[in-house]
Amino acid sequence: MNVLPLLLLVAGSAAVAGGARRTPVPAPLLLVAAGLAVSYVPGVPEYTLDPDVVLPLVLPPLLYTAAADSSYLDLRAQMRPVALLSVGYVLFATFLTFTMVIGTLVVQGLTLPLLIRVLGLPGRDPQAETLAEANAQAQASRAAEQHLDALLDDERNALPPPLADRLRTVLERRRNAVWERLGSVNPVTGETVDDTYRRLSREMIGTEREVFVRLRNHRYIDDEMLRTLLRRLDLEEAAAYRETA
Template sequence: MDTVAAIQLLALPAGAVALAAVARRRGWPAPLLLVVAGLLVSFVPGVPVYALDPEIVLLVFLPPLLYSAALDSSYQRLRDVKRAIGLLSVGLVLFTTAVVGLVAHLLVPSLPLAAAFALGAIVAPPDAVAAVAVARRLGLPRRVITVLVGESLFNDATALTAYRVAIAAATGHGITLLGGVGEFLYAAAGGLVIGLAVAWAVSQVLARVRDALVENTIMLMIPFGSYLAAEVVHASGVISVVVVGLYVGNRMHRTGFGTRLLSDAVWRVTDFFLETVVFALIGLQLHAIVMGVLDDEDPWTLAGYALAVFGAAVLARVVWVLPGTFLPWALSRRVRARESRPPWAEATIISWAGMRGVVSLAAAFAIPEDFPGRNLLLFLTFAVVIGTLLLQGLSFPALIRRLRVSTEREAYADNLAEAGAQQAAARAGLERLEEVAQREGLAELYPDILDQLRGKSERRTLNAWERLGGGTGPEGEETPGAVYRRLRREMLSAEREVFVRLRDARRIDDEVLRRVMQELDFEEAILERP
């Protein structure tokens, strides 16, 4: 690779990270800014064409992003909303495939019905990357986030299976409806079995390693290995990765504290980098796609096609989600006995959270070169992806404010539950302390140490209760816990200055500085509880 090619290759991630940094500092939605920037840059003369390789997206970007989202998800919360996730990740995907396919076929009669259904399958699933990035940023209620994340974790399996069936039918490989259902069931079951097998094997390995660096290196390889293992036997790599991520995430408490701290940092950096590059790549595809389709179609006709398909994709979700949310509760006595009436606001938010992303584009680019209407399908896919990202992404915050959706009650309940748990845990810790001190006769030998440990346990419990007031008392004054954290941070800052000054004076080595800095950083991390 020559120097110019290397610089061009580095320019994409470097520029994307710089834009994302600006967006984070100013509080702007980084995904939308990156997409818009990519759209504009794609028409700048001299900018190289960044062609989206579907194999790279599906093998390099998708597995770690899916795995990270699953690792950070709650299996218990997903199980609580399994009906909603099933209706969205299977029912809605198939419904959208049918609606978009029929609209596209009616608009362009020359487009074979199977090819139109392929388009429907391509644009049917909201993207895991887009859904998770937007949901986390907006601070939506936990149930809404769980539904959206659960949908985005599983819907790719349904969509990609429907896509393969439609492509096979359009290219004359002759597949029946029953055969398509069988392929879907095989892909789902195979992905589940392989995911469980990989999860069990990984848990056995991690239980024997006990080295934070090695454990996290293994976890970086898990999503790729799990995805490839399933795809080799034509099962669902998506489901395989999600199952492993949920399994490992549910058992992270069994790993060491170093593994958990390092894992959180590793996956936050990985998510940030991959999501940043992915959204920039989406925008950069515009020039190549538009140039490829303008030779065959009139621009105004293309705009009409794009608006119709985009509208069908958006409306199909609204038409499916609202009845799907309220009809089960209205028609089933068992559902009413278990659940309260679904809030209109949450249903409306879910119905508008249909941002498509890079997986749809990757599937479109994977269409065979000789496929009927390939350029048109690419253009329509791009129109739906960009339209949903910009229209729904930009209007989402305003919709949430208009609906007055708040997480304050949820946050208060969390803090209250944590305070009660901290008190129970502190009581258990103090009982163990007294038991060991009495058994080993430490009370008279080390009374100061025991007092320090008792005080630390008491402060932790008080901090949890004080968090209910946001760190202030009834008159707005600082609570003792808030004062303690503020003063201790000042002390840590002064201590760091001394260590750096001694290192600069060559009185301590850099290795010593790194070691003590890490200890101080760990203590400050505890003080900076979110």
């Protein structure tokens, strides 16, 4: 790495800061002006200062020099504008940020639905979304069923016909579940056929759970077997709730 240009830059900065002592212009302003002028000189390389070096090594000496050159009498005489700039500006910036956040979250959040209605923008179509979901699920289920047939053709994946049919039933049930949401609604409960099916399934699971607990209380099964049976029911119930969501 060629450090000569960097040394020349540091020397030039020190010369500008030393010359500022003989002028009424503050040194930081002269340094900024000199830096802008040098940046337009052709051939001057670009430098990127590492913050981990600037903060512990460069900034403390600069702050100490500025504090040593400052006048307590001048600071006391200018206490009011200094306090307004240091405290008042922070409070103003905090208030401005808070106002912008409230305006963005509350005002826009409350007025956006009204604006959509006024402009007549189309809203979400649940029927179209359900139809798109049903088409996607149908394609995925068909692909999964073809993959299942390919797996079952392998002797290593041989299953009894009832178990293989159960896997196909799961795919068929998942494929038909979305289409059933497009069907008719029960005029009494307002549920679709799929919603009624899931509700009845959960009620059946609840009945089985009560029976298992009663058998444990009468010492027909032990606690370990009860936990195994309840865990199986919990998984089935969680699956039912997940499909409903």
